[in-house]
Amino acid sequence: MMNSGVNYASGSSGIFDETGSFYIGRVPLKQQISYFEKTRALILDAMGEKAAAEFLKKALFTVAAGSNDILEYLSPSMPFFGREKIDLSVFQDSLVSNLTLHLKRLNQLGARKYVVADVGPLGCIPYVRALEFIPAGECSASANQLAEGYNEKLKRMIHKLNQEMGPESKFVYANTYEIVMEIIRRYRQYGFENALDPCCGGSFPPFLCIGIANSTSTLCKDRSKYVFWDAFHPTEAVNLIVAGKLVDGNSAAASPINIRELFQYQWK
Structure with a gap:
């Protein structure tokens, strides 16, 4: 466990505890951190307090959340956690x-x-495009603007945390939005043949990928040629490109430093 890392991610979960509550067994971010707290206790028992503190100081903590929260806000059939939708900026x-x-x-x-x-270009995922009846070859401008607005506020927060908690702590902002948008805009240059349709899903709406719940579901012949795997997620081919740019890319991909530089970062 301590050599290979631990993954607490949970499908359908979000930043808010309520996000994904209509799904069974999802684990909110708050609970994921509680699970890490239990892991930390095991590390302390195994290594002792001083060694454990040094071990955790060198470890990378990746937090990727927010997309599901925004998708629930966008869904017309889902009042925001049982209430009327609050103001977008709020x-x-x-x-x-x-x-x-x-x-x-x-x-x-x-x-x-x-x-x-940050959150990716949600206005381009097949689910949102079908939800808003977006024409072929286009993305939902309103959904992307919502994501961009959140990302801008997130980036400012990361900058503030680096000022308040640095140099003892280092926060890297991963700009997945711009990386994925660049792939969508220039998909053929990246080796893809389809930028906006799901490899796996029904004819309309493309919400469900295979299974008896979706009799119209089909599977593309070569998923490596598609940007999107299903109605919500990019393919592995896209994720590999995103990961490469975050690890070794410039400040447009990750800031103030990239992930490799974060891994090598030494406190003075």
């Missing part, structure tokens, strides 16, 4: 402030190196 601010609390909790538990991902 919603974005609430997301960022809640995430800030989670990051500070991780800091209290010994985390020092963070990779915090």
